[in-house]
Amino acid sequence: MAGGTPLPYIRPMREHSRPLLVLHDCPSLDDHLEAAVGDRFRLIRPGGWRELNARVLEMAPSAVLLVDPSHGHAPDSGIAPELEELRGRFPSSCVVAAFSTSRFPPAGLRRLGQLGIAEVVDLDDDLVPTVLRQRILSARALPFHRLLRAPELNGLSGRGRAILDRAVDTVVTGGLPRDLADDLGLSPSTLLRWSESAQLPTPRRLVLWLRVILACALLDDPGHSVHSVGRACGYSGDHALRRAIRSVLPLSPSELRDRGAFRASTDAFFQVLAEHRRPAPAVGS
Structure with a gap:
């Protein structure tokens, strides 16, 4: 410590169960999600992009966001403008995008990489609890x-x-x-x-x-x-x-x-x- 100054007080905030904010309407994803994450994550389901933004503002950095990148829009339309806005406001947030890669526009896939999305869950291939768990656990703050x-x-x-x-x-x-x-x-x-x-x-x-x-x-x-x-x-x-x-x-x-x-x-x-x-x-x- 510099000059003998005591280290600053740190409020206890250990989150053995990390917040997992889910903005997705896929029933088959819901069927596997709780089995996949177990007690490692605390599931929170915001009602939309606006509430998700508000939640990110108050959440600890351990939070992971699992989102449909087209939520609220047609799946073939690519990335929702609300996701672009969220990444612009909170670029350090840890976002996992869950979608069907076979039906997503190639330009949208490239844009997800540019936005710094931490992980991708392919709804066509990854809806197995072990795979889904690995994808979410491997997501670390950018x-x-x-x-x-x-x-x-x-x-x-x-x-x-x-x-x-x-x-x-x-x-x-x-x-x-x-x-x-x-x-x-x-x-x-x-x-x-x-x-x-x-x-x-x-x-x-x-x-x-x-x-x-x-x-x-x-x-x-x-x-x-x-x-x-x-x-x-x-x-x-x-x-x-x-x-x-x-x-x-x-x-x-x-x-x-x-x-x-x-x-x-x-x-x-x-x-x-x-x-x-x-x-x-x-x-x-």
Whole structure:
């Protein structure tokens, strides 16, 4: 922590059952959905695109949106303008599109890729609980997809990569450093040793960084205010979010937004990782 300042208070928000917001009218999808997700997800069914937007604004970043990309329009018309609008307001949201790929316009398929849709469920082939579950579980918030695939992480050891990957899932579901240890099946002291050997920040610092990066991704969403970002990410309010950011970055939320919050925070995080991997100076040099 910078200057001995205590780390900001984080409101407990661990969601072992992640919100799954379903905007779809396919009966056969409904038949398989509950069996597919079990108790891993809490099903929420908004009444339309407007309610879905409102729900996204208040939901934790662990939420997954399972939508018919043409909802409210003819299936062969392609992507609903409401989905385009939602992706414009909340580009960091995790969206899974469920539709019949054989009846969807090719231009619409290309556009789904451009919109950053996390996963696709093909209603012609994927309506088997095991396949449906795999599609939904593999959907991860787009910002962390980009983070984990960054070339700056290529130097991480296998152990370091495993810790970081699990830390991302822990943070997305509102977990704390002790939850990261539990998720890895380790004691806190063993996780600390593993982190040191993998040349990573301490688990406490790593979780703090990833929380800030997730908050920064939401700060880049035009549909989010600083207040809604703080609440969605588990902080007690604006002030706690600002303190969390200040503990790792010398910038305010508005300054981060001006610079591109996600890019600025990940660049700073990569610098921290590089410093941890830098060899210690030889004695007497």
